[in-house]
Amino acid sequence: MTTDLGMPSSGPGAPGAHGTAGVPRLTDGTALTKKDFTSDQEVRWCPGCGDYAILAAVQGFLPELGLKRENIVFVSGIGCSSRFPYYLDTYGMHSIHGRAPAIATGLAATREDLSVWVVTGDGDALSIGGNHLIHALRRNVNLKILLFNNEIYGLTKGQYSPTSHVGQVTKSTPLGSLDTPFNPVSLALGAEASFVARTMDSDRQHLTSVLRAAAEHRGSALVEIYQNCPIFNDGVFDVLKDRTEAAARILHLADGEEVGTAETVVVRDDRGSLAVVPRAEADPARIVRHDESAHDPSAAFALSRLDSPDLGHVPMGIFRNVQRPTYDDSLREQIASARTGEVTDADIDALLAGRDTWTVGA
Amino acid sequence: MSAKLVQKLDRVVIRFAGDSGDGMQLTGDRFTSQTALLGNDLSTLPNFPAEIRAPQGTLPGVSSFQLHFADHNVLTPGDAPDVLVAMNPAALKANLRDLPRGAAIIVNTDEFTKRNLSKVGYVENPLDDGSLDSYDVHPVALTSIAVEALVSFTDLTRKEKERAKNMFALGLLSWLYTRPMDGTEAFLKAKFADKPEILEANLAALRAGFNYGETTEDFAVAYEVAPAAMPAGTYRNVTGNVALSLGLVAAAHRAHLPLFLGSYPITPASDILHTLAGLKRYGVATMQAEDEIAGVGAALGASFGGALGVTTTSGPGLALKAETIGLAVSLELPLIVCDIQRGGPSTGLPTKTEQADLLQALFGRNGESPVAVVAPATPADCFDVAVEAVRIATTYRTPVIVLSDGYLANGSEPWRLPRTADLPDIAVEFATEPNAVDDKGQPTFHPYLRDPETLARPWAIPGTPGLEHRVGGIEKADVTGNISYDPDNHDHMTRLRQAKIDGIADTIEPLVVDDPTDDADVLVLGWGSTFGPIAAGVRLARATGARVAQAHLRHLNPFPANTGDVLRSYQRVIVPEMNLGQLAMLLRAKYLVDIESHTSVRGLPFQAGELADVIATAVASVSDVPLKEAAK
Numbered sequence: 001m002t003t004d005l006g007m008p009s010s011g012p013g014a015p016g017a018h019g020t021a022g023v024p025r026l027t028d029g030t031a032l033t034k035k036d037f038t039s040d041q042e043v044r045w046c047p048g049c050g051d052y053a054i055l056a057a058v059q060g061f062l063p064e065l066g067l068k069r070e071n072i073v074f075v076s077g078i079g080c081s082s083r084f085p086y087y088l089d090t091y092g093m094h095s096i097h098g099r100a101p102a103i104a105t106g107l108a109a110t111r112e113d114l115s116v117w118v119v120t121g122d123g124d125a126l127s128i129g130g131n132h133l134i135h136a137l138r139r140n141v142n143l144k145i146l147l148f149n150n151e152i153y154g155l156t157k158g159q160y161s162p163t164s165h166v167g168q169v170t171k172s173t174p175l176g177s178l179d180t181p182f183n184p185v186s187l188a189l190g191a192e193a194s195f196v197a198r199t200m201d202s203d204r205q206h207l208t209s210v211l212r213a214a215a216e217h218r219g220s221a222l223v224e225i226y227q228n229c230p231i232f233n234d235g236v237f238d239v240l241k242d243r244t245e246a247a248a249r250i251l252h253l254a255d256g257e258e259v260g261t262a263e264t265v266v267v268r269d270d271r272g273s274l275a276v277v278p279r280a281e282a283d284p285a286r287i288v289r290h291d292e293s294a295h296d297p298s299a300a301f302a303l304s305r306l307d308s309p310d311l312g313h314v315p316m317g318i319f320r321n322v323q324r325p326t327y328d329d330s331l332r333e334q335i336a337s338a339r340t341g342e343v344t345d346a347d348i349d350a351l352l353a354g355r356d357t358w359t360v361g362a
Numbered sequence: 363m364s365a366k367l368v369q370k371l372d373r374v375v376i377r378f379a380g381d382s383g384d385g386m387q388l389t390g391d392r393f394t395s396q397t398a399l400l401g402n403d404l405s406t407l408p409n410f411p412a413e414i415r416a417p418q419g420t421l422p423g424v425s426s427f428q429l430h431f432a433d434h435n436v437l438t439p440g441d442a443p444d445v446l447v448a449m450n451p452a453a454l455k456a457n458l459r460d461l462p463r464g465a466a467i468i469v470n471t472d473e474f475t476k477r478n479l480s481k482v483g484y485v486e487n488p489l490d491d492g493s494l495d496s497y498d499v500h501p502v503a504l505t506s507i508a509v510e511a512l513v514s515f516t517d518l519t520r521k522e523k524e525r526a527k528n529m530f531a532l533g534l535l536s537w538l539y540t541r542p543m544d545g546t547e548a549f550l551k552a553k554f555a556d557k558p559e560i561l562e563a564n565l566a567a568l569r570a571g572f573n574y575g576e577t578t579e580d581f582a583v584a585y586e587v588a589p590a591a592m593p594a595g596t597y598r599n600v601t602g603n604v605a606l607s608l609g610l611v612a613a614a615h616r617a618h619l620p621l622f623l624g625s626y627p628i629t630p631a632s633d634i635l636h637t638l639a640g641l642k643r644y645g646v647a648t649m650q651a652e653d654e655i656a657g658v659g660a661a662l663g664a665s666f667g668g669a670l671g672v673t674t675t676s677g678p679g680l681a682l683k684a685e686t687i688g689l690a691v692s693l694e695l696p697l698i699v700c701d702i703q704r705g706g707p708s709t710g711l712p713t714k715t716e717q718a719d720l721l722q723a724l725f726g727r728n729g730e731s732p733v734a735v736v737a738p739a740t741p742a743d744c745f746d747v748a749v750e751a752v753r754i755a756t757t758y759r760t761p762v763i764v765l766s767d768g769y770l771a772n773g774s775e776p777w778r779l780p781r782t783a784d785l786p787d788i789a790v791e792f793a794t795e796p797n798a799v800d801d802k803g804q805p806t807f808h809p810y811l812r813d814p815e816t817l818a819r820p821w822a823i824p825g826t827p828g829l830e831h832r833v834g835g836i837e838k839a840d841v842t843g844n845i846s847y848d849p850d851n852h853d854h855m856t857r858l859r860q861a862k863i864d865g866i867a868d869t870i871e872p873l874v875v876d877d878p879t880d881d882a883d884v885l886v887l888g889w890g891s892t893f894g895p896i897a898a899g900v901r902l903a904r905a906t907g908a909r910v911a912q913a914h915l916r917h918l919n920p921f922p923a924n925t926g927d928v929l930r931s932y933q934r935v936i937v938p939e940m941n942l943g944q945l946a947m948l949l950r951a952k953y954l955v956d957i958e959s960h961t962s963v964r965g966l967p968f969q970a971g972e973l974a975d976v977i978a979t980a981v982a983s984v985s986d987v988p989l990k991e992a993a994k
Contacts, residue, residue, distance in 0.1 A: 024825075039832070041844065070827045075663070078835075086832050086845065091824035093666060094834025095659075096689050102624075102656035106663030106671065107824075109647060110622050114667070114824050132659070135652035331647055338642035348615050348782040351644065352608050352745075354598050356545060357779070358399050362594035 005330060012112060013329025019142060019218045022112045024068045032063040039089040045080060050201035050227035054148065055087055057207045062090075065215055067115055074117045075104040077124040080155050081148035081227070084119040098129025101136035104143050109328045115215070118145040123153050126162040126182050133222075134191035139327035140219040144211075147184055147224050148201075152233035165309050170232075185304040185319055188222040189297045195221035196300065197318040201228060202241050206316065213318055219326045239311050251276070251306060253317030255292045259303065264313075266306065274302045276313045292321040366576070367583045373432035374539065374587055375440030378531070379457045380449030380470075382415055382425040385528035390427025392532055392549060396541040398599035398776055401589030402431040405894060407439035407967070408772045412629070412712045419473070419481045424456040433588040437898040439773065441969040447531055449473060449504070452482045466498040468534070470527065472505035500580050504530055511570035515563050522560070526567035533571025540586050543568060595778040602741035602770030603630070605777060606700060607637035609748025610672055611644055612780075616749070617756050617788045619670040623648040624660030626679060629712040630768040631702040634674045654682035658699065662686055665695045666833075668792060668823035670752060672698040677706045677719045680763075681726065687761050688727040691859065693833045694810075694819045696755035696762075698748075703767040705965045714965025715768035717890050718941035723763040724919055724948070730856045732863040734758070735918040737765040739893035742777035744770060747916065753788045754866055759818040765918065767940075769891045769967050793820035796828055798841075807831055809843040817862035867920040873928050877911035878904070883984040885932040886977060887957075889915040889945050892938055892968060899973025906974075908981040918945070926953040933984045936960055938973055 012022030026032065037059045045051045062072065072090040076082035078097035085092030095103050100118045108116045118136075125133045125147050136143060152170065153159040159172040163184065167176040188196045195217040199210040207225065214221035226237045239245040251259050251266060259266040265279045267286040274288060291299065300319040307314060376393070380386045387408055394406050407428040416423030430440035445466045448454040450473035461467070474487055488494055489501055508530035512523040529550075536543050547565060554561035575581050600608075614621035625635045627650065639648040647669075651657035654675055661671035675683060680701045690697040703719045705711025723735045734754045738747035744766055751762040796805035797820065807829040810819050822829040831843060839846035840854055875885070888896045893914050900912045913928060915921065929935050929949060936958045937946045943959035950957050960976050962968060 041832075068827065070830055071825050073824045086834070088832075089830055091830055092832035092834075093663075093693070094832065094836065096685050096835055099655060099659045099686065102651065102659030103663035103666070105656070106622060106624055106649070106660030106665075106669075107667045108663075109649060109660070110620060110664045110669040111667040111824065131652055132656055135656065331649070335642045335645060335647060339645065340643065343615060343644050345615075345782040347644065348612050349779075351641070352598075352612065352779050352782070353596065354600075356395055356399060357596050357598045358401060359596045360401065360589075360592045360594050 005325070013218070013326060013333060015323055017218050019144070019215050019221075020065060020067055020115050021218065023071050023115045024113060025066050026068055031066070032069060034059045034063065036069060037062045037088055037090065039087050041086045043087050044083065046231050048228075048230035049080070050150065050229070051081055051084070051148065053201045053204065054146070054207065054225055054227065055084065057204050058211065059088065061208050061211045064212065065115065071113055072115045072117070073107060074119055075100045075107065076119040077129055078155070079121040079124045079153075080229075081119055081121040082124060098124050098127070099132060100124070101129065101132040101143065101145065105136055105139070105141045105327070108141050108143055109331050112328070112332060116143050118143050120145065120147050122147065122149045122151060122161045122163040122184070126184060126187070130162075134187070137188055137191040137193040137220045137222060140192075140194050140324055142218055142220070142326045142328050144214045144221045145223065147222060148227040149184060149224050150227045150229040150233055151236055152229050154229045154232055158232035183304055183307055184222070184224045186301060189301045189304060189320060193222050193320065194219040194322050194324055195318070196320045197221070198224040198226070198316050200226040200237065200240060200316065210318065213321065217321060218329075219324065237311070240314060249311055249314055251313055251315040253290050253292070253303065253315055253319060255290055255318070257290055259288045259290050259315070266303070272302070274306055276306060292318045295322060366581075368540065369583050369585050371585050371587050372434065373430065373436070374445065374585065375428065375430045375443045376445045376447070376535065377426055377428040377443040377457060377460075378447045379424055379426040379453035380528070381418055381452065382411060382413070382423050383418065384425070384449045385525075386425045386427050386449070389528045389532050390429060392546045393535060393541065394429050394774060395545050395549070395599060396536060396543065397429065397431045398597070399545055400541060401592070402587055403434065403436040403590035403592060403776060404429060404431040404599070404774075405436045405439045406430075406774045407769070409966070410713055419450055419452050419478045421452050421456050421482055424452050426453070426457060431587055433590050435590065436775070437894040437901070438967065438970055441971050447535065449527070449531070451478050451484055451488075454488065455482045455484065461497065463496040464498065466500065467494065468500045468502060468531070470504035470531075471501045472503050502534070502574075502580070507574060508567050508570065511566055512563050515559065515566070517559055518563055523563065526563050529564045529567040530571035530574070533568040534575045537572045537575030538581060538584055540584055543572065592776070593778060597776045597778050599774050600742055600745075600777040601633070601772055601774045602738065602744040602766055603633040603702070603772070604637055605742055605744035606738070606748050606764070606766060607634050607641075609745035610638070610670075610698065610752065611641060611646060612745070612782060612785055613749040613752035613788065614670045615644070615782065616785050617670060617752060617790050619668070619756070619790060621646045621672065622661060622664035622669040623672045623674065624651050624657040624664070625649070625674045626651050626654045626657045628654070628676045628679050630704055630771045631674045631676050631679075631700065633771065634700065634702070654679040655686060658683040658686040658697070662690050662693070662695065662697055665690070665697050666693070666823070668821070670696065670698065670756070672700070674700040674702070676702050676704050676712075677722065678709065680719060680722055684727045687733065688729065688731045689835045690761040691727070691731045691733060692835045692838075694759045694859075695821070696759055698751050698755055698762055698764065700764045700766065702771045703765060705963070711965045713768065715891065715967060716940050716963055716965065717765065717767050717892070718944065718963065719765060720889075720918060720941065720944040723765055730860060732860050733919065734760055734762040734863060734866055735765060736762060736916060737890040737918055738770055739890065739914055739916065741770050741773050741775050745777070745780070749785055750916070753786055756788055756790045757818065757869070758816055758862055758866055759821060760863065765890055767891050790821065792826065793822035793829055794826060808841045809833060810838055811841050812858070817858060817865055864920050867923045870917050870922055872924040873913050873915065873922040875911050875913045875928055879909045882909040882911040883933040884909070884977065884980045885911045885913060885928070885935045886973075887913050887915065887929070887935055887937050888939070889918060892940065895968035895970055895973055896938055898970030899968070899977055902970055902974035903977040903981065906978060908978055909985065910977050910981055915945070921952070925949075926955075929953050929955040929957070934958060934980050936976060936980055938968055938976070940968070
């Protein structure tokens with residue numbers, strides 16, 4: 001049996017609501033700065049780590065939200081990236097390996113007035129915490145999940161991760177990795193994610209624009225951030241950081257625009273598969289225009305499959321951005337509509353008594 | 363009322379047994395409810411297989427429900443049934459060995475077919491071969507009489523009519539023990555409100571069973587069990603799982619905290635999730651998580667945000683939650699973990715009771731990771747223990763593990779309702795102001811600056827301006843909470859966390875000893891659900907003149923402050939447990955007392971008679987006075 005939830009109808013969870021609706025905002029024209037979001041803790045990542053750039057971008061972006069600092073929470077798991085909350089002067093929890101989405105779900109479900117962010121890595125989110133990630137996404141909890149993907153285990157010093165390439169030689173795979181990697185974007189789309197994007201540590205402007213869109217989205221947002229590990233997997237995304245190479249390889253996803261580079265464009269063949277072809281050879285009728293709000297995730301999934309291990313084509317940007325009710329809003333709505341006012345002692349007395357009572361006289 | 367003879371009894375133990383699809387649990391529940399409303403004291407023991415529908419008519423498919431009711435205080439569901447209702451040959455065979463000679467057996471003869479008999483290995487029909495001669499057998503064609511009674515229900519199939527046989531049996535037993543049926547009629551009306559035909563059929567079958575008792579010559583006597591003398595008050599019947607759920611809700615109300623349950627379904631804990639999921643009206647949020655780890659993780663996340671985070675599970679789930687409980691120990695946040703124990707290891711005996719998770723609860727985590735552990739003694743006590751768990755968790759900012767078990771979870775007893783206003787005031791104060799100044803003289807917040815009395819750290823929830831801070835599982839510097847790998851600091855913090863838990867002993871009631879003669883040399887000490895069987899065993903032993911003291915631990919960590927003194931004041935201390943001696947091991951280690959362990963792991967509660975024998979033997983060994991013949 002199913003029942004029509006028909007909600008949430010109003011309040012912060014109403015259709016089209018901003019991701020931070022319900023979170024107290026700064027008033028009186030006051031504004032915070034990057035410095036306000038910088039904690040007094042010494043940052044302890046390795047020199048050259050991509051995490052520095054992401055931290056700077058996040059600290060630089062957060063003031064833009066206009067939220068009260070005390071209403072922002074960062075929850076992380078375990079791994080290099082998961083040290084992130086210590087360096088932000090917000091509320092934060094550095095939890096245990098893989099469990100941040102579950103912990104953040106409990107927090108978001110009970111606190112409508114918080115902007116909740118999860119910071120995780122490829123090992124944390126996709127290996128030990130894979131279950132929690134996919135369930136947070138399908139439930140569409142209003143969480144912003146930043147997945148730092150460096151295709152390696154850094155904190156444990158150089159074992160292969162679920163995004164490492166087949167054949168990758170690491171400390172734990174001296175003869176080459178046997179595992180087929182996950183594509184985090186494909187995985188998220190398969191898990192019913194309502195917002196999925198990819199960006200890169202070194203592209204501050206693009207990273208910030210994706211963070212902005214993720215924050216605006218009401219529901220789970222999975223943001224994959226390509227991040228360089230200078231110690232154990234250095235340079236793995238270097239071709240995307242070289243201006244010329246990047247221009248030839250990165251397929252920019254912009255809503256309503258053709259997907260491609262200056263020279264190439266994505267076309268759809270008769271069977272619905274996508275391919276990257278030179279613009280000159282493309283049949284204009286078959287050129288793919290990106291529609292991030294398409295209800296059917298198939299097109300976004302097909303775009304995610306254009307990735308190639310040699311980074312020959314890499315779609316970047318927002319793959320999917322659709323509205324559907326969030327778990328936390330809906331849960332609050334169920335409670336709100338069941339409530340009949342403040343719970344009194346008398347209400348609890350009646351609850352304890354139930355329906356069948358008898359009385360024994362003195 | 364009947365024109366037949368009515369005889370008074372002081373106590374009766376009935377066991378309803380049938381195929382798992384026969385509705386025995388429902389029948390037992392309804393009979394219990396009728397009995398409770400009549401004012402008898404009672405105790406119940408449902409016993410069912412883990413399979414939802416094992417092959418019909420087989421021994422593994424037998425489901426039973428035992429009820430002990432009396433005109434006096436009842437402590438257990440009873441060692442042996444006075445009456446067995448056997449709906450098929452499998453139910454007879456599976457339960458016969460528990461019956462004392464002379465017990466009454468009401469059998470459904472319709473099911474005693476050649477095929478059903480051979481399914482359970484009966485070569486001869488036990489109803490005909492004289493093997494039941496020492497019992498008081500009442501053969502009743504329950505199915506066919508029930509179907510006959512429904513002859514006017516032309517729209518119902520035979521199968522649907524047959525299904526009403528449990529209501530016929532309930533009606534018959536209601537007559538036999540003069541139980542009012544209005545409660546069951548109201549229950550059926552609510553249950554089948556949108557199926558009027560089925561409702562009428564069930565009501566007709568129920569009344570037909572009652573009338574059958576009154577008219578048939580097979581039952582010459584009806585029985586009455588007078589109401590028990592119980593303390594004045596308003597009562598209801600309650601199972602342990604429901605009492606625990608209600609305790610959590612009432613405690614959250616008294617603490618002024620929203621209740622959040624993160625849980626993954628597992629037998630025998632799932633009923634708590636079901637119960638709380640239906641209480642949204644009281645502001646209760648429940649989440650069925652993707653796994654046990656997510657259940658406790660979400661609960662901890664809710665606690666971080668200022669809710670009362672609760673997770674419910676059974677043994678295998680507690681194992682999975684261990685790492686998150688360790689995080690809660692490190693974060694020093696309130697968290698309630700309810701472990702409704704079942705037989706282990708591994709999947710073990712999902713529907714059977716055991717109390718073998720005690721050591722897991724105390725020590726089943728990495729590192730020095732102390733948590734408070736409490737255990738209810740009876741189904742109704744689950745309410746009080748839930749309130750106590752919340753008091754400890756919120757006062758000391760610590761995880762608390764509640765160790766209930768399958769016997770308490772599904773068993774029921776009358777519960778004298780407390781008044782909500784009389785429950786302990788456990789209102790929580792969140793931190794709202796900075797509690798220190800930094801080296802520049804600016805107000806700052808130190809998340810690990812402790813309350814000098816309780817050693818609890820401040821609970822500063824997100825949304826509180828000026829108290830922004832980070833917590834995590836890495837060791838923290840004392841006071842500031844900053845990451846610290848300093849050896850002395852870790853040693854200090856480890857001892858502080860232990861001292862905080864040890865300090866809970868200052869606020870718990872001392873261990874109370876029940877020793878009517880005040881000169882016993884033998885103490886029987888229990889914990890958790892063994893309370894009823896131990897108390898009943900002690901009662902039997904005392905009836906033979908044995909001088910024996912009884913005490914029961916509600917707090918397993920820390921123990922009450924006087925525990926060592928109590929143990930050392932007896933010549934012999936016997937600890938019965940449904941494990942291989944876990945509490946005994948703890949007590950021996952902590953107090954250097956030569957505890958005698960008496961253990962059983964049969965998936966069933968102890969029998970009072972068995973414990974009475976153990977006690978009598980112990981008492982005889984230290985006493986010059988010969989005991990009387992046991993008056994069981």
